Amino acid sequence: MSVRRLAEEQFQPANFSFNEENAVWAEATIRKYPEGRQQSAVIPLLMRAQEQDGWVTRSAIEHIAAKLDMAYIRVLEVATFYTQFQLKPIGTRAHIQVCGTTPCMLRGSEDLIKVCQKKIHHDPLHLNATGTLSWEEVECQGACVNAPMVIIFKDAYEDLTPERLEEIIDTFEAGKGAEVKTGPQIDRHESAPIGAPITLVDDIKPVRTNLEPQPQAVTEGASVPPANAGRPKDTAPETDKSLKTPVTAPKAAAENVKVAEKGEGSPTTTETAPAATGSTAEGAPAELGVPSGETKPKRSRKPKPEGESS
Numbered sequence: 071m072s073v074r075r076l077a078e079e080q081f082q083p084a085n086f087s088f089n090e091e092n093a094v095w096a097e098a099t100i101r102k103y104p105e106g107r108q109q110s111a112v113i114p115l116l117m118r119a120q121e122q123d124g125w126v127t128r129s130a131i132e133h134i135a136a137k138l139d140m141a142y143i144r145v146l147e148v149a150t151f152y153t154q155f156q157l158k159p160i161g162t163r164a165h166i167q168v169c170g171t172t173p174c175m176l177r178g179s180e181d182l183i184k185v186c187q188k189k190i191h192h193d194p195l196h197l198n199a200t201g202t203l204s205w206e207e208v209e210c211q212g213a214c215v216n217a218p219m220v221i222i223f224k225d226a227y228e229d230l231t232p233e234r235l236e237e238i239i240d241t242f243e244a245g246k247g248a249e250v251k252t253g254p255q256i257d258r259h260e261s262a263p264i265g266a267p268i269t270l271v272d273d274i275k276p277v278r279t280n281l282e283p284q285p286q287a288v289t290e291g292a293s294v295p296p297a298n299a300g301r302p303k304d305t306a307p308e309t310d311k312s313l314k315t316p317v318t319a320p321k322a323a324a325e326n327v328k329v330a331e332k333g334e335g336s337p338t339t340t341e342t343a344p345a346a347t348g349s350t351a352e353g354a355p356a357e358l359g360v361p362s363g364e365t366k367p368k369r370s371r372k373p374k375p376e377g378e379s380s
């Protein structure tokens with residue numbers, strides 16, 4: 071997998087605009103999204119720009135960013151993330167994207183790449199001599215069960231052998247790509263097992279008594295309490311609104327801050343906070359380890375004279 075960058079400057083056209091038909095289509099597509107969500111049209115618009123010019127140019131990205139009121143970098147991120155967007159000129163008749171991820175690799179994708187190197191160009195994303203073909207390696211295309219496979223434009227060609235890929239490339243090179251059967255290239259229906267079905271082939275009616283009408287259970291008068299499943303169980307003190315906080319007892323909280331700053335000992339607790347578990351009769355939170363009714367010794371926070379050890 072290579073780093074995806076925009077094409078070099080010499081390939082970039084100065085301007086981009088949708089042709090008349092695509093401009094109408096783009097406006098209609100943008101209107102499909104709710105007010106304020108028009109940026110969701112970025113992928114369809116980029117794809118349309120690619121279908122119009124063959125690849126996604128920098129000026130197309132700029133044009134779409136302006137159209138959707140998006141930052142240029144946001145559209146660039148989308149265009150460079152998806153390998154479905156071509157950032158350089160590609161073959162006019164076929165751009166072969168060979169899946170090189172593990173399942174396809176184990177089933178022979180490296181041999182498919184050798185075919186592309188032999189018939190198109192040694193390096194990915196380089197055109198052949200006539201400019202009609204190009205290739206690149208991509209990550210999983212979601213057809214692992216029929217590995218190895220390639221994507222050519224919008225179609226997948228699966229269960230490939232090097233020989234079959236050579237035939238496919240030759241057909242596209244001859245301008246007859248539409249004649250090539252898409253999907254599995256062997257005796258397989260979509261992603262079903264190879265050959266004829268071998269399971270669930272007998273048309274036997276299952277013997278299942280539970281398919282017969284069953285007598286209804288008597289439910290009259292039955293009371294089923296609502297389940298507590300899914301209800302939040304929140305007993306954390308941080309979220310217990312009844313515990314005293316600067317919000318529930320602002321006066322006491324401010325007093326505590328003053329005392330702490332002066333270093334004069336235990337905070338004042340004269341304000342009454344809402345009754346809560348763990349609070350004293352006055353509303354102040356009970357201190358851990360100090361029995362009710364006892365006073366915790368005061369702690370001096372004044373700095374000690376210099377030279378005195380702690």
Ligand code: FES
Pocket residue numbers: 169170171172173174175209210211212213214215217218219
């Ligand atoms: S690994 Fe090739 S399609 Fe998934």
